[in-house]
Amino acid sequence: MSLTGVLRPGYVQLRVLDLAAAVTHYVDRIGLDEVSREKDGRVYLKGWDEFDRHSVILREADTPGMDVVGFKVASDGELDAFKNRIEAKGIAVREVPAGEQPGMGRRVSFVVPTGHRIELFAQVEQSKTAPPIMNPDVWPSEPRGMRATRFDHVLLYGPDIDGVTAFFTEVLGFGVAEKVEMPDGTLAVWLSCSNKAHDIAFVKHAEPGKFHHAAFFLESWHDVGHAADIIARYNVSLDIGPTRHGITRGQTIYFFDPSGNRNEVFAGGYTHYPDHPTRIWTADELGKGIFYYQKELNDRFLGVVT
Numbered sequence: 101m102s103l104t105g106v107l108r109p110g111y112v113q114l115r116v117l118d119l120a121a122a123v124t125h126y127v128d129r130i131g132l133d134e135v136s137r138e139k140d141g142r143v144y145l146k147g148w149d150e151f152d153r154h155s156v157i158l159r160e161a162d163t164p165g166m167d168v169v170g171f172k173v174a175s176d177g178e179l180d181a182f183k184n185r186i187e188a189k190g191i192a193v194r195e196v197p198a199g200e201q202p203g204m205g206r207r208v209s210f211v212v213p214t215g216h217r218i219e220l221f222a223q224v225e226q227s228k229t230a231p232p233i234m235n236p237d238v239w240p241s242e243p244r245g246m247r248a249t250r251f252d253h254v255l256l257y258g259p260d261i262d263g264v265t266a267f268f269t270e271v272l273g274f275g276v277a278e279k280v281e282m283p284d285g286t287l288a289v290w291l292s293c294s295n296k297a298h299d300i301a302f303v304k305h306a307e308p309g310k311f312h313h314a315a316f317f318l319e320s321w322h323d324v325g326h327a328a329d330i331i332a333r334y335n336v337s338l339d340i341g342p343t344r345h346g347i348t349r350g351q352t353i354y355f356f357d358p359s360g361n362r363n364e365v366f367a368g369g370y371t372h373y374p375d376h377p378t379r380i381w382t383a384d385e386l387g388k389g390i391f392y393y394q395k396e397l398n399d400r401f402l403g404v405v406t
Contacts, residue, residue, distance in 0.1 A: 105273045106182075106293040109300070110172040110221060111154060111201075112254055112314050114361055115161035115406075119143060121358040122158050129330055130316055130363065131245035132156060133229060136202060144202065146227055147316065148239055149249040153203035153225045156251055156314075164359040165406040166311035169254050169300070170207065170219040171272075171293065179222045183208045185271050198223070212267055214258025215308025246327040246365050248316035253298055255312040257305035257405050261286045264302050274299070277372045278347050278379040280386060287386075290348060297348035297369040310405040313354065313362035320367050321351045327365045331355050340401055344368075346392040347381060354401065361406050 116122035123143055126132045132145040135154045144154035152172075159167060173179050186193050186208070196207040196219065205223025212218055231240055243249075258264070262285070268274040274291040277298055281287070290298035303312065318324055324342045331338050331353070339362060341353030352366040381389040387396040 104174050105178060106220070107172045107174055108294055109155075109251060109253060110152060110170040110224065111157060112169045112251060113142075113157040113159060113167040114311075114314065114357075115163060115165050115167060115359070116158050116357065116361070117160070117162075117164060117359040119158060119160040122160075125336070125357045126156060126158065127245075129245045129334060129336060130365065131243050131248045132316075135227070138202060146229075147248050147250040148229075148241070148243050149231055150251070151226055151230045153227050154201075157201070163406075164311075164357075164361050165309075166216070166254065166256070166314070166361075168209070168217040168219055169256075170221055171299075172224065173220050173222050176205075176222045179206075179208060179220055182220055182272065186210055189267070189271055191267075213260040213263035214256060214302055215310075216256050216258060246316075246318065246330050247323055248318060248365060250317050252296075252315045252317040252366075253300055254314050255301045255303065257303050257310035257312050258308045259304065259306060261289060261302055261304045265289050265291070268300070275372065275374050275376075276378045277376070278381065280347075280381045280383075280389065282383045287383075292372045295371050295373055297350065297372050305405070311361065312405050313364045315364040315366060318365050318367045324351050324353055324365065324367055327353050339404075340391065340394075340398055343394060344392045346385075346389040347379075359406075360404075362404065 135144040143158040145156040146154045194209040198206045203225030207219045207221040209219045268291050274293045277292045278290040288303040290301045293299050328342050337356040339354035344351050348369045350366040350369040
């Protein structure tokens with residue numbers, strides 16, 4: 101499939117309360133690689149199967165949560181075109197110069213109707229430990245911890261689900277893979293810029309700018325079970341799982357980093373193509389949609405956000 105426009109998620113910047121504890125969690129437990137520690141205190145990480153220099157940025161702060169999530173676009177020309185389209189919708193755009201993050205080209209930064217900061221970029225330095233492309237082994241070095249291959253998506257909480265859906269579909273060209281419809285309107289939406297079941301998702305919430313989870317991809321259901329072993333062995337705070345979603349069909353486990361930010365590792369999920377219809381879940385089947393085996397939601401999963 102030929103992809104243009106927005107290609108994929110690129111990076112997420114998370115606020116953490118204790119940087120050393122967070123690095124241990126994301127590197128030793130989830131299995132990301134440490135790329136660099138910069139003078140401003142930020143730590144840059146990547147998954148072993150990612151070509152970009154980094155995909156996760158940790159910033160020590162007084163409150164946990166997400167600062168920003170970035171998406172890669174196909175070219176500098178498309179970056180300019182998106183900037184014009186966003187501004188035409190009356191949304192302020194901030195230009196971030198090349199080099200503000202190490203290895204990153206210029207970015208455009210803006211806030212969507214749910215109160216979250218999104219960035220687009222076209223250029224990023226390739227990782228020095230990127231997967232080999234000539235006679236490649238299945239991994240460049242033996243994975244550690246949960247063996248996460250890549251940063252995959254975020255789920256965000258905020259108001260105006262209709263507005264954010266319109267923005268992502270009409271301005272950024274995403275498709276709606278799935279959504280939850282309640283009697284009073286749309287509760288949640290899963291959006292894809294590729295052929296994945298989702299690249300970003302939103303849930304309706306009164307308070308803007310809230311973070312539900314960042315997700316990392318694993319190779320198999322067996323690896324989800326291995327992640328559960330890691331969680332139990334090192335007393336990582338478990339949310340729920342291992343289980344499976346009806347929505348996206350992903351096989352999953354949720355847990356928390358030491359700062360209280362929720363993480364997900366998952367495998368599977370269906371293939372989404374732009375001509376596929378939107379899958380719809382109703383209020384009476386929402387429990388099964390979120391947790392396919394348990395068929396019910398837990399209060400912590402719905403209510404804990406950072």
